[in-house]
Amino acid sequence: MQYVPLLLALTGVFTILATSELLWRLKLMRGESARKFVHIGVGTFVAFWPYFLTWREIEFMSLAFLAVIIISMQQHIFHAVHNVNRRTWGELFFPIGIGVTAFLTPEPIVFTAAILHLSLADGLAAVVGSKYGVIHKYSIRNYTKTLVGTLMFFMLSLTIVTGTVLLSGTVLSWPLVPLLIWLPLAATAIENLAVAGTDNLFVPLLVTVVLQQALFG
DSSP: OTTHHHHHHHHHHHHHHHHHHHHHHTTSSOHHHHHHHHHHHHHHHHTTGGGTSOHHHHHHHHHHHHHHHHHHHHHTOOHHHHOOSSOOOHHHHHHHHHHHHHHHOOOHHHHHHHHHIIIIIHHHHHHHHHHHOSSSEEEETTEEEEHHHHHHHHHHHHHHHHHHHHHTTOOOOGGGHHHHHHHHHHHHHHHHHSTTTTHHHHHHHHHHHHHHHHHHO
16 A cells, blocks of 8 residues: 555656647647646646655656656657757756755645746746747747746746745744745746756756745744
């Protein structure tokens, strides 16, 4: 019975990857939308791993996930993950970000907040930006960003950080109030500046370190 949670985690990730591959082969989902389907699905699932997995198991899973991604890149297994028309190492930094976050915090709620920035904030920002941000675009180091996508990331980060503070059991004192604004702003800035997928490491790293110190000392 001790291996049931680990099997559940493995099955969940494999199901999302297999579904994305099926949708890609049926030509129902391609390009950025297919990639973000995996990004959002896997990331949101992973965000709640601390509630049924140990930290060592999460670290092991992140290494296993990284190995699967490397093999998939070499053997062209999961097309939905790699089929994107821009240079990015995001699929490699994604599991690394998960492992680093698990290593840095012993608090499940901090881990959840950090990984939800990876999955929901970053993923939905890309989806909304690609669909509604065609007009208002800007470029950072030759990588195209959208004003709508950036605003979406900030609003979701604000929601995640505020929810984390309120649910952490910490008394919402005045010294914490500025955190509700500056941390989402800082996370949004890093998401913009850390190009080529490195935001998948640096955004959760920032959120983890700041929230861990601010809420739990």
